[in-house]
Amino acid sequence: MEHIIYGRNSVMEALKGERTIEKIFTLRGQNEGSIIKILGIARRKDIVIQEVEKTKLDELSNGGKHQGIVAYVATHEYSSVQDILDEAKLKNQDPFIVILDGIQDPHNLGAIIRTAHNAGAHGVIIPKHRAVGLTSIVSKASAGAIEYMKIARATNIAQTIAQLKKANVWVACADMDGKPLYKTNLKGAIAVVIGNEGSGVSQNIKSKCDFNVSIPMYGQIASLNASVACAIICYEIVRQVNYKIN
Known part of the structure; x- marks a missing residue:
C-alpha cells in the first residue's frame, strides 16, 4: 500500500x-x-x-x-473502540487497553504498539488530531506488531474514556503525582493513558481518569521516554494479572 x-x-x-x-x-x-x-x-x-x-x-x-x-x-486500517472491547470478549479476558494522549514521535508510537502487543493488550487508542498516525515509520518501529494489534483513532479522547467507563473499564492515568504503580491494584478491566512526550497527559484528559499512577524515580531527571513508561506500566499489569500478586 x-x-x-x-x-x-x-x-x-x-x-x-x-x-x-x-x-x-x-x-x-x-x-x-x-x-x-x-x-x-x-x-x-x-x-x-x-x-x-x-x-x-x-x-x-x-x-x-x-x-x-x-x-x-494510513499504512494500516483502523479498528473501532468497540472492536477492541469485542476482542477482549472473544478471548474471554478483561479488556486491557493503552490510550495515547498526543504522542507525536512515530518511533515512540511504534515502540508502544510493539510493547502493547507483547504484553497482551487488546488494543491501542490514539487521537485523530495533534498526534502521529499510522505511518510507514510507525509500522517499521513496531517491528510488525502493527499487523496484529487493533488500533482505534478517536476524535475525542475524553468521550472515548467515557465510553470505556460505561463498559466497566477502569481508566488509569500515568502521572508523576499519582500513587506508586506497584502499590496500585491494576487487575480487572483496565485502560492506561500515556501522555505526550513533553507535556504528559493533558489536564482535561487527566480529570476524566479514575485514578493516577506514577513510576518511582530516583535520578535527577524525573521523567521517562513515553514508550519506556508505557512498557513499565503494561508489564506491571501483566505481573499483577498473571501472577496474582498485589
Missing part, C-alpha cells in the same frame, strides 16, 4: 474509496476548481488539512506532479 499519494485525481479517488487518509497537504492560497471539491469532502470526513508552500509539496511528492495536493494514507 502506498503511504503518500499526490495529484488531484489520486487524492479524490482515495477520498471516495475506503482508504484511511491521515492528512492532506494543499498549496497555500489555492482555492479553485477541483481543489475546492476535494477539500470540501475532506472537511466532511474530518480529515486534517494543512496549507503549505510549494517546496514542501515538491519534497513530499519527491518531485512528482502533485498539482498542489498531497495526502498521507
Whole structure:
C-alpha cells in the first residue's frame, strides 16, 4: 500500500474509496476548481488539512506532479473502540487497553504498539488530531506488531474514556503525582493513558481518569521516554494479572 499519494485525481479517488487518509497537504492560497471539491469532502470526513508552500509539496511528492495536493494514507486500517472491547470478549479476558494522549514521535508510537502487543493488550487508542498516525515509520518501529494489534483513532479522547467507563473499564492515568504503580491494584478491566512526550497527559484528559499512577524515580531527571513508561506500566499489569500478586 502506498503511504503518500499526490495529484488531484489520486487524492479524490482515495477520498471516495475506503482508504484511511491521515492528512492532506494543499498549496497555500489555492482555492479553485477541483481543489475546492476535494477539500470540501475532506472537511466532511474530518480529515486534517494543512496549507503549505510549494517546496514542501515538491519534497513530499519527491518531485512528482502533485498539482498542489498531497495526502498521507494510513499504512494500516483502523479498528473501532468497540472492536477492541469485542476482542477482549472473544478471548474471554478483561479488556486491557493503552490510550495515547498526543504522542507525536512515530518511533515512540511504534515502540508502544510493539510493547502493547507483547504484553497482551487488546488494543491501542490514539487521537485523530495533534498526534502521529499510522505511518510507514510507525509500522517499521513496531517491528510488525502493527499487523496484529487493533488500533482505534478517536476524535475525542475524553468521550472515548467515557465510553470505556460505561463498559466497566477502569481508566488509569500515568502521572508523576499519582500513587506508586506497584502499590496500585491494576487487575480487572483496565485502560492506561500515556501522555505526550513533553507535556504528559493533558489536564482535561487527566480529570476524566479514575485514578493516577506514577513510576518511582530516583535520578535527577524525573521523567521517562513515553514508550519506556508505557512498557513499565503494561508489564506491571501483566505481573499483577498473571501472577496474582498485589
